[in-house]
Amino acid sequence: MLSTESLQKIDREIAKYPPGQRQSAVMAALAIAQEELGWLPSEAIEFVGNYLEMTPIAAYEVANFYNMYNLKPVGKHKLTVCTNLPCMLSGGVDAAEYLKSKLGIEFNETTPDGKFTLKEGECMGACGDAPVMLVDNHRMCCCMQPEQIDKLLSELE
Amino acid sequence: MAILGSINPLLTVGLDGDNAWRLADYVKRGGYTALRGILAEKVPPGVVVDKVKKSVLRGRGGAGFPTGLKWSFMPNYLPVEKYVVCNSDEGEPGTFKDRDILRFNPHAVIEGMVIAGYAVGASRGYNYIHGEIWEVYKRFEEALDEARAAGLIGKDIQGSGFDFELFAHHGYGAYICGEESALLNSIEGKKGQPRFKPPFPASFGLYGKPTTINNTETFASVPFVLNIGPEAYLEAGKPNNGGTKLFSVSGHVNRPGNYEVPLGTPFSTLLEMAGGVRGGRQLKACIPGGSSAPVLPAQVVMDCTMDYDSISKAGSMLGSGAVIVMDETTCMVKALERLSYFYYEESCGQCTPCREGTNWLYQIIHRIEHGLGRPDDLDLLRSVTTNIMGRTICALGDAASMPVQSFIKHFQDEFAYHIEHKKCLVPPEIQRAGSGFFKATF
Numbered sequence: 251m252l253s254t255e256s257l258q259k260i261d262r263e264i265a266k267y268p269p270g271q272r273q274s275a276v277m278a279a280l281a282i283a284q285e286e287l288g289w290l291p292s293e294a295i296e297f298v299g300n301y302l303e304m305t306p307i308a309a310y311e312v313a314n315f316y317n318m319y320n321l322k323p324v325g326k327h328k329l330t331v332c333t334n335l336p337c338m339l340s341g342g343v344d345a346a347e348y349l350k351s352k353l354g355i356e357f358n359e360t361t362p363d364g365k366f367t368l369k370e371g372e373c374m375g376a377c378g379d380a381p382v383m384l385v386d387n388h389r390m391c392c393c394m395q396p397e398q399i400d401k402l403l404s405e406l407e
Numbered sequence: 408m409a410i411l412g413s414i415n416p417l418l419t420v421g422l423d424g425d426n427a428w429r430l431a432d433y434v435k436r437g438g439y440t441a442l443r444g445i446l447a448e449k450v451p452p453g454v455v456v457d458k459v460k461k462s463v464l465r466g467r468g469g470a471g472f473p474t475g476l477k478w479s480f481m482p483n484y485l486p487v488e489k490y491v492v493c494n495s496d497e498g499e500p501g502t503f504k505d506r507d508i509l510r511f512n513p514h515a516v517i518e519g520m521v522i523a524g525y526a527v528g529a530s531r532g533y534n535y536i537h538g539e540i541w542e543v544y545k546r547f548e549e550a551l552d553e554a555r556a557a558g559l560i561g562k563d564i565q566g567s568g569f570d571f572e573l574f575a576h577h578g579y580g581a582y583i584c585g586e587e588s589a590l591l592n593s594i595e596g597k598k599g600q601p602r603f604k605p606p607f608p609a610s611f612g613l614y615g616k617p618t619t620i621n622n623t624e625t626f627a628s629v630p631f632v633l634n635i636g637p638e639a640y641l642e643a644g645k646p647n648n649g650g651t652k653l654f655s656v657s658g659h660v661n662r663p664g665n666y667e668v669p670l671g672t673p674f675s676t677l678l679e680m681a682g683g684v685r686g687g688r689q690l691k692a693c694i695p696g697g698s699s700a701p702v703l704p705a706q707v708v709m710d711c712t713m714d715y716d717s718i719s720k721a722g723s724m725l726g727s728g729a730v731i732v733m734d735e736t737t738c739m740v741k742a743l744e745r746l747s748y749f750y751y752e753e754s755c756g757q758c759t760p761c762r763e764g765t766n767w768l769y770q771i772i773h774r775i776e777h778g779l780g781r782p783d784d785l786d787l788l789r790s791v792t793t794n795i796m797g798r799t800i801c802a803l804g805d806a807a808s809m810p811v812q813s814f815i816k817h818f819q820d821e822f823a824y825h826i827e828h829k830k831c832l833v834p835p836e837i838q839r840a841g842s843g844f845f846k847a848t849f
Contacts, residue, residue, distance in 0.1 A: 266533075266576070267574075271614060274595055275596065281579060308597070311597075315755075316581045317580040318580035333745070335501070335658075335698060335731060335745045336698075338742075338842070339737065339842065340657070340658065340663065341842040344842050344845065372752060374498075375498055375505070375506050377503050377655065377657035378655060380657065387541065388542070390540065390542065
């Protein structure tokens, strides 16, 4: 189900926890699986559960609880925009509207070419740098005024 | 660099260079001398706890609980594994100080955690880092590698016989994991739902073992408490509010960012440091301690000093030190609508009053904002909040209710106007100009 490289990464995570606590690595393992597969089909969640010696349903509960896991396929790039109050005061909502009109999609939709999925995010802990966006869960983009958004979209292949 | 200013700083001194976060730079700034001193002189753990108590370092995550007192709850005498956990799951809207501490001064956190481990008799620690800041998590892991290679964490630290292993755990997007017992469940690989308390983490924490859990800024402050001494640290703030604190200033100010100032600094000074209200407009309101803290109108907050006691006296909470500034372009109904959506979205669903109540709050405020409010909606909102508060396992229910109560209390006219006129008191084009996104002027 997962590549040797992904399994090695998961093993490194398991080693952080005391013996008998493999389950502690489930968040990291699901994230690693998602990075390889783009999203988490139920077979992947079941695989991770079995690998960590936990019931598949317990692994599914975790995948379902934390909102950065993709339980449905997403576009090549996932853009998450924070619209929470501090960001909203500094243009977070406007940035989201701008992205919606540029991409021609609403939140939780993917562009027809499969390139971008747009998500509404909650506080990312970077309110001083609003508007803030997260690209593919890993890259935080700060102070996203219209010109920076245009630049980001043209950069992302 | 998002630490934009300071008065008599401790934690943010010398963080200008690109390599300030590296071990070598931290050591040059005097880093790890507190830890090395304790280990070399075999200072009894109880003495370390007493020093932290004397400094009146209060928890920087939100509750403001005295750190030394928390450490003293750990059953040092029990010959079982104990844990030290750092709460870097910074997701309280308005708060972004821990991200900068981890970016620019991660070794202060590591040193503070190792000292805490020594003081409470723990041999293992975890730093739980907020999901959305992956780059910061990776940097912290690098800092851990540096500390491990230098023999500052791991087995037999500095030849003292003291072992302390430290790891980073990466969150994946759940506000509730900032609640300490939810965070512990999350490290255990479960849904991040809070536990009943008691038992408290000091007796039944991570994997059921005694655990001390503190905020990032709290741990990062510990080396400074010990380096300058508890008396000097206390004096750096004001009585009962020891030390300096990082304030994250966001919203309608000219220079949003982090500012380290002594506790007890006037709010007006902090606002001035942040460049004042954007566009020279009038201050309308301020949430002084993160989104869960009650909002204060301009005239009240302008008379406050930034410390636990003054803000509490004014009817709010210093919380995490997240100062959300709102000017006259802000529609308070819309602001509250967004906050209420947040709590509805982030309720873990465990307790009925919170799971259902946060939805009610959001639905009612949403309809008021969209011109469908009913005359008795404000009474209904008050009734929902009183039926949530105090009836849930954790504080999220209270956190969702306090903004609602305080917004309605201080800005009742604006809510009433919305309900009666089915539109906003602040015209939409003025609200839009307030955000500055389209560089419009007002």
